[in-house]
Amino acid sequence: MTTLTLDAVSRWYGNVVAVNGISMTVGPGVTGLLGPNGAGKTTLIALMAGFLSPSAGTVTLDGEQIWRNTDVYRRVGLVPEREISFGYLTGRQFVLANAELHGLTDPGAATERALEIVEMVDPAGRRIGTYSKGMRQRVKLASALVHDPGVLLLDEPFNGVDPRQRLHLMGLLQRMGAEGRTVLFSSHILEEVEQVARQIEVVVSGRHAASGDFGAIRRLMTDRPVQYVVVSDDDRRLAAALIAEPSVVGVTVRDRGGLDVAVSDLGSFVVRLPLLARGAGVRLVELTPTDESLESVFAYLVSA
Amino acid sequence: MIPINATIARLSFQALFGRRRGLVLMLVPALLIGLAVLIRVLTEQGVGYELVDSVGFTLALPIVALLGASAVLGPEVDDGSIVYLLAKPVSRHVVATSKYVVGWLATLAFGAGPLFVAGMVIDASDPQRALGWLVGGAVAGTTYAALFLGLASVTRHAVVVGLLFVLLWEGLLGGLLRGIRWLDLGAWGTEVASAISSSITAPGTGLTYAVTASAVITLGSVWFAGDRLRSFTMRGDE
Amino acid sequence: MAERGAVESRGVIHDLGYRPYTGPRQGEGAIAWALFVNGFLNAFGIGRSGKSKVLPFLLLALNLLPAVIVVGAMVLIGLPDLPISYAQYASTTQVLLGIFVASQAPVLFSRDLRHGSITLYLARPLRATHYALARWAALLAATLVFLLLPILMLYVGTLLGELDAGTQTEDAATAALLVVLLALTLTGVAGLIASVSVRRGFAVVATIAVLLLGNGIVTAIQGIATEQERPRIGEIAGLFSPYSLYRGAGAALADLDSLTPPTGAGMEAAYYVAFVALAALCLGLLVLRYRKVSGR
Numbered sequence: 001m002t003t004l005t006l007d008a009v010s011r012w013y014g015n016v017v018a019v020n021g022i023s024m025t026v027g028p029g030v031t032g033l034l035g036p037n038g039a040g041k042t043t044l045i046a047l048m049a050g051f052l053s054p055s056a057g058t059v060t061l062d063g064e065q066i067w068r069n070t071d072v073y074r075r076v077g078l079v080p081e082r083e084i085s086f087g088y089l090t091g092r093q094f095v096l097a098n099a100e101l102h103g104l105t106d107p108g109a110a111t112e113r114a115l116e117i118v119e120m121v122d123p124a125g126r127r128i129g130t131y132s133k134g135m136r137q138r139v140k141l142a143s144a145l146v147h148d149p150g151v152l153l154l155d156e157p158f159n160g161v162d163p164r165q166r167l168h169l170m171g172l173l174q175r176m177g178a179e180g181r182t183v184l185f186s187s188h189i190l191e192e193v194e195q196v197a198r199q200i201e202v203v204v205s206g207r208h209a210a211s212g213d214f215g216a217i218r219r220l221m222t223d224r225p226v227q228y229v230v231v232s233d234d235d236r237r238l239a240a241a242l243i244a245e246p247s248v249v250g251v252t253v254r255d256r257g258g259l260d261v262a263v264s265d266l267g268s269f270v271v272r273l274p275l276l277a278r279g280a281g282v283r284l285v286e287l288t289p290t291d292e293s294l295e296s297v298f299a300y301l302v303s304a
Numbered sequence: 305m306i307p308i309n310a311t312i313a314r315l316s317f318q319a320l321f322g323r324r325r326g327l328v329l330m331l332v333p334a335l336l337i338g339l340a341v342l343i344r345v346l347t348e349q350g351v352g353y354e355l356v357d358s359v360g361f362t363l364a365l366p367i368v369a370l371l372g373a374s375a376v377l378g379p380e381v382d383d384g385s386i387v388y389l390l391a392k393p394v395s396r397h398v399v400a401t402s403k404y405v406v407g408w409l410a411t412l413a414f415g416a417g418p419l420f421v422a423g424m425v426i427d428a429s430d431p432q433r434a435l436g437w438l439v440g441g442a443v444a445g446t447t448y449a450a451l452f453l454g455l456a457s458v459t460r461h462a463v464v465v466g467l468l469f470v471l472l473w474e475g476l477l478g479g480l481l482r483g484i485r486w487l488d489l490g491a492w493g494t495e496v497a498s499a500i501s502s503s504i505t506a507p508g509t510g511l512t513y514a515v516t517a518s519a520v521i522t523l524g525s526v527w528f529a530g531d532r533l534r535s536f537t538m539r540g541d542e
Numbered sequence: 543m544a545e546r547g548a549v550e551s552r553g554v555i556h557d558l559g560y561r562p563y564t565g566p567r568q569g570e571g572a573i574a575w576a577l578f579v580n581g582f583l584n585a586f587g588i589g590r591s592g593k594s595k596v597l598p599f600l601l602l603a604l605n606l607l608p609a610v611i612v613v614g615a616m617v618l619i620g621l622p623d624l625p626i627s628y629a630q631y632a633s634t635t636q637v638l639l640g641i642f643v644a645s646q647a648p649v650l651f652s653r654d655l656r657h658g659s660i661t662l663y664l665a666r667p668l669r670a671t672h673y674a675l676a677r678w679a680a681l682l683a684a685t686l687v688f689l690l691l692p693i694l695m696l697y698v699g700t701l702l703g704e705l706d707a708g709t710q711t712e713d714a715a716t717a718a719l720l721v722v723l724l725a726l727t728l729t730g731v732a733g734l735i736a737s738v739s740v741r742r743g744f745a746v747v748a749t750i751a752v753l754l755l756g757n758g759i760v761t762a763i764q765g766i767a768t769e770q771e772r773p774r775i776g777e778i779a780g781l782f783s784p785y786s787l788y789r790g791a792g793a794a795l796a797d798l799d800s801l802t803p804p805t806g807a808g809m810e811a812a813y814y815v816a817f818v819a820l821a822a823l824c825l826g827l828l829v830l831r832y833r834k835v836s837g838r
Contacts, residue, residue, distance in 0.1 A: 042538070049391065051538040068534055071393050078391045080538060085385040086315070088322040100311040101392040143388065328748060332755070339759060343766060346775075352766040359758040367751050374743055463743035464597065464645050467750055471637050 002062065002075065002150035002182045003027045004048055009057035011043055018043040020206040021057070026184050030177035032197030033186040036302060040206040041186040042081065045155045048184070049078045061151065074102065077144030081155040084136060087129030091120060091139045094128060098143040107146075114142040119168065134165035141172070152176060154185040158192050170196045190298055202301050209301045217301075224300060225249045225262035231286035232277065235259050241280045245272055258286070309394055312402035316376040320410060329371050329410060333418035336360050340422035350427040356437055357504075360419045362490060365441055366448050366470040368415035372407040373452035374463050377529070381536075382460050390536055397530030404453050404526045411449045416441035433501040440497025440504070447489045447518045454525035457532040485509055492518050573668045574676040581680025585646045594649070601642045602688060605635050609692040613699030620703060628693050628717030629796040632724060635692075636785050637754070639728070642688055643681070644749035647732035648742040650677050656740040660835060670836035674737075674829045682729045689721040716796045720788060723817045727784040728753070730824025737831050756783040764801040776802025777809055781816045791817060 004026040011019040019040045026048075035041050046052040047059050050066040050073075059066050066072050086094055095114055099107035115121045118138040123131065128139065137157060144152060154173075158166050173196050177183045187193050193200055202209040202217075210217045232238045239251045239259055247265035254260055263269040277284050320326055336359065343352040380386035389399060419441040423434030448470075455462035470490075478484040478491065485491035491507040495514035498506035509517075580589065586602075587595030608626070615621060626634065654660040663673055697714045701707060731752060736745045760783040767776030780786040780802060792798030794810040804810045 046538040049538070051387065051390070051536060053535075053537075070395060073391050073393045076391070078387070080384075080387050082384045082387060082538075084388065085379065085383050086319075086388075088318060089315075097311050097315055098388065098392070101309070101389065101394055103393065328744075328751070332751065335755075335759070339763075343763070347766065347770050351770060352762065354765060355759075355762045359755070359762050363755050363758045367747065367755065371744075371747055374747070378743055379741070460743070461597075463746050464641070467641060467644075467746065471641065471750075471754070476637050 004151065004182065004184070005058075005060050005063075006044075006047070007058045007060070009047060009054045009059055011040075011047060011052060011055050018206055019047065019054075022203070022206075022208040023057075024201055024208060024211060026182055026201075028177070028180050028182050029199060030173055030183045030185070030197045032193035032200045033184060033203065034190070034193050034200050034298065035186075035188060035203035035209075037188055039188075039203045041188075041203055042155055043206075044203065045078075045153050045184070045186055049076065049080075049153050074147065075149050076151045076153065077147065077149035079137075079140050079144045079152070079154040079157055081159065084128055084140060087127060090125055090127050091115070091131070091135075091142075092124040094139060095124070095142045095146055099146045102147040104147060110146050110148075111142075114146040117145060118142045118172070134161045137161055137169070138165070141169070149181070151182045152184070154183070156187060157185050158187060158189065166192075202298065204302055225264045226266055227290045228261045228263060229254070229258050229286065229288045229290050230261055230273075230284065231258035232282045232284050234280075234282045237280050238277060238282045241276045241282075245269070245276065247272065260290075307398060308402045308405055309398050310402075312389060312394070312399055313406050315389070316403045316406040319379070320372065320375045320406060326375075329368060329375075329414055332364050332368055332371075333414045336364055336418050337421050337425065340425040344425050349429060353423070353426055353433070355426065356419055356423045356434075360422055361437060361441055361444070361493070362475070365411070365415040365419070365445055366466075366490070369407070369411040369445055369448035370452050370463060370466050370470075372410040372414075373404075373449050374456050374466075376403045376407045377453055377456040378460065378462065381457065384538060386533075386536065387538055390533065395530075396533035396536075397527065400453070400457070400526055400530035400533055404450060404529070407453055408446060408449045411445040412442055415445045430501075430503060433503045436497040436499075436501030436504050439500055440493040440495075443496045443515070443518050444489055444493025447492070447521050450522040450525035451489065454528045454532075457529040482508075486513075486517075489518070489521070570667055570669070570672060573666060574672045577663075577668070577673065577676040578680050578683075581650050581677050582683045584649055585681060585684035590649075597645055598642060601638050602691075605638045605642075605688060606692055606695065608635070609695040609699075613695055613702070616699045616703035623705065624696060624700060626696075627796065627798070628696055628714050629720055629792040629798045631692050631696070631717075632689055632721050633785070633789055633792070633798065636757070639685070639688060640750060640753045643685055643728045643732040644746045644753065646684060647681060647729075647736035647749060648745045650681050651733055651736035652740045652742050652745050655737060655835065656742070664836045670832040671829050674832040675825075678729060678733055678825060678828060681733055682725055685725040685729055686722065689725055690718060693717050693721065713796065717792075720792050720795065723791065723814075723821070724784060724788045726821035727787065727817060727824070730821045730828065731784065734824045734828050734831070737828055753784065757785040759783075760786040761801065768801055773802045773805070777804050780804070781812065784820065787813055787817050787820070 006022055006024050009019060009022050010017065022044070033041050033044065043052065047054055048066065050069065053067045061072055061075065064072060066076075084094065089097070092111060092115065096107055096111045099110045099114075104110050112121070115124050118141050120135065120138045120142060123135060128136065131139065141154075141157070144154075157169060157173075161169065170192070173183055173185065185197070198213055199211075200213075200217075201211050230238065230242075235253060235258060239253060242248050242259070242261060243251050247263055247269040248261060249264045250260075250262035252260040273287070274284070320329070336355070339359075340352075340355060343355065380389070390396065416438055420434045420438035423437050424431060427433065452462065452466045455466050459465065473484065474488045474490050478488050485507040486509060488507075491509060492514035494504065495506050495509050495511055498504040499511050583589045586598045609631070612625060615625070632639065654663065664670060693714055697710060700710045732749045735749045735752065739745045739748055760779050763779040764776035764786070767773055767779065777790070780790045780800070786800075789798055789800040790804045790813045791810075793800040793803030794813065804813050
């Protein structure tokens, strides 16, 4: 119902390729667009929001082209990175103006609803020029929500926002996603994406590096050995047994106890480990994967 | 009749007068009329009518049009916050037209209107002459406002380019070469003014040409501005 | 685990060779000089992007064009005298000069204030006063280049055309003095407006409005005064715009065409005083503005 589809989209500026053959589908729920600075995240969001035309490929919302199609904005809410420079308007006036421009039948009520959602009802009477950064972000979000869009695009929404408001914003996005809206936000800060989005799209240097749940992505990266920490009551004996295993690529003894094990074949290792331990008479105390965090996934992808 | 979006017009109006620019906008006609009063008080009727022409029509009118047009479109395009107005189911041509109307009304009120007032102050016995300048100023002002709006949608140096055009092309060269009058917005306005009052000399392009050319430039520039807005792109980290 | 036993004791930071600069540092004068040179070059777009060079050089070229033509005519045809006097030149090209000053003043004054980089400059041992003076001097130098080059070209032209060197030198020197005064006032006005209104486009229009509108109004008043046979009023009006001051002083010193030239020693003196006073006032306000910005 509200699915953004990018089909082999490229965008170049002269000799510089900002987006290179990216295909992705963004559906309902919260999706995080992750990538280092300059990777092309803002370009992608601009393409999805109809503020940039693809040099090649198509960008569609439920099959409808977005570029030069102002009607599509009835279903799309955009929260750009840029600051609002309408400092002479109050928060309420700004959101109300947005509501009126959407042609809503009751702009006043929609404005109040949107302000309530972002918890900006009290300060809404003050001029935007007097707001803090976090308050301005929330007003921007209110203006994007006022017409109840099915798709919400946010460009670096947590930039410069203080921790309390960040938490609030994250909860808000998760709620939106749970309601069935398609929420896409970009970030280069891993913790933010990790906490809010389950589905991530990783963009590196204009290319689509990975897509999906970050645990699943990790498992797909089979050319890299998976790292585990194994703690037992006799590390050396276990190490000797492990190194003989074909699925184990490397064993390192940690000076604080336990072993760092690099495994190339996860499936067989998981089966063999308990047998090995029993055979060597070693009791296993702890088995922890050490690189299934988003950070390590990201680091692998970015350094590739 | 292209519909105009009331919200955009209202926002443009607030942008124009909510800033320092708005004050200067009103200062210019105040200065003109104040001077006219001063001259009338110190001399007799009819003296100094060239104030209306050489200062009001040639200098003040384009400056007011430039200030108006660059205030309704310039700053928002410059810092990209026009995105908020464009991410709406409103035709970009309607956006451009709505902004133009505000700039146009400001030009008429603070550029053309004062010409009539100053003219009447200086010489109340020849209302037709003042009326001529009012209408001529309205025509030229309409075209100036549209042209500057179009420039503002292209480059943020629109102001300087607009000034160069008015001062160099129309001013300096227009005084030297007669042929410029075919491409001189001010000359077209003067042509219309002279059709109303015989006290005003016509540059000699003919009324039909003057009106048609003004209409073409006006409509073309506003359409152009709308077209530029249709292709507005959001820049990321550059 | 907090305790590590005797394995690690205290940490060491090694000197990898970072050394702060301990040599002689140049004083504030050198900073101001560097700022001046940089500002002067920036006024012509040198040291900035290619696009920013277009306007100043275009204006400069247009400004020099008549001088080139005159020199060419002098040498090839052999005119008996300059068709346009040294002092008259600046008066004729006043529109170009006005646009140059109006469009380049924001480059030197508005940019740093708008983007906040003024704090970087003032964090150095450079006082706000000296910063303002350095910037002002840079714009002044740029304006002087604009004004003095044609005079120089015409002068060389007359020498090549073998006109009387004595009178030519005298005329050129007088004109040079006049344009220095003009440059002082224009720089002051444009700089002040640019430092107050930090949005570039607005500063440009405001400066043009003040300069050209002011000039237009004064000219109109002078025209009326002449018609009404009360030239005194025109003379007084001429004190209120840099260009009319220039024409008035020029009429007194160099036979410049002016609608209502100042008559009598008192009025002439008033013109010179007004010239200098206007320049000084603008400079003073400019310095005050920067001191206010710097909070000192």
